[in-house]
Amino acid sequence: MSPAFKYGVSLYSFTDDFGTVMTLEDSVAAIADLGATGIEILGEGHVGGYPETSAAWIDNWFTLLDKYKLEPTNYGAWIDTRLYRTRKMTAQQGAADLARDLRLAARLGFRYVRPKIGVVSFDLVPDPIWEEAIERCLDLAHELDIVICPEIHAPTPIRHPVVESYIEFIERTKTKNFGLLIDTGIFQDRPLPYFPGETPEMRRDFLDGIKVPPKDFLAIAQYVVFIQAKFHAIDETLTDANIPWESIVPMLKQAGYSGYLSSEYEGERSPWRALEQVRRQHALIRKLEREYDARLKQEGDAK
């Protein structure tokens, strides 16, 4: 049998519900009820009093993790390069922001930090300060035992200069504290429905799906440390309307991926819809994982 996936959920899934119709404990309880083991958060979205979090908030965080038997997985951070209208953010400022998030993430028990880096082009080439900003934080990340992992997100495919530059960075620095995070939205092969008020003129092409062939993952698998399992709609027959899990799961298994699949629901935002959608996603991916293992076992027995 190939190594098993770990299952988690990002609180991003509960966007618009979190803080309006669901508390932190409601969210944690819902994730635990899935049989998931990991919780992913966004620092500036879900940590009370960010970035000066109180001891009471941190105590409550660990109380909840203990009560519901969850481990912190990935912590989302931002390098907001457009923070100033009249001047550019410097690499030092970017590094200072990232260092602050690394320290907070470590205090909360996280092992991965995803910096979302500002872009300078239509195809999401990150601001050139990224390299120096992250390099300045590598020793701190090492000390805190955290892996910094920028995300590969549509419309950026796997075969792209952005991914190559991240891999060159890993090879050059020989660091163990930087890796790739894959957002499964890159595999989307059918269009998303129009969002409320969206017209064909407003449509951005990538919302129709950039259709990265799942097998492209194999070439970069050794650098991938985390996967955000982005999805938008799964119906009552466990059919995903946009993301081809039936080809993604066997490919991840073949690659020997044994890290987290952390649900990122990004569909319709009616109250509590995400709760049911995330359950369907875990049911679907777990089913495909079992089927892969059963096939592998059958083939092994036949030999």
Place this chain on the structure above:
Amino acid sequence: MLERTLVQSAGFRNTGEEGARSGFELRLRLPSYRGLRASLVDGVDVVVDGEEFGHEANRYLIGDAEFTLDQLREAADVRWPMDEAGVVRIARAGGLAPGVHEVTVRVRIQQSYIPIEFQPSVFVESRYATVVQP
């Protein structure tokens, strides 16, 4: 907790002295999945019963501090957390008549990780909201 709508029911009211109202204000949930530094919020257009109040002239209260649009654009050290409503203050002599109004907001957000051609992102929402006191 906040209401799920962007414009909150509570806090929609006239401002200035009763009998000589100078305007009105509303409380707003941030249309985002995370808190933001104030300089990333590029103001809010407000439309009440078809009357337009553009983001350039409105004022913004985040925490205890009030900002003009220009001040807001420079406020890179001020944070608007997800779990706190911001306040939009609108000048209108006489304020609004008590009763139900159709309120539309267009909240303008700068997102560094989206190509500049598509920025600011504008989040639009309409609802009915009620001014109780004249």
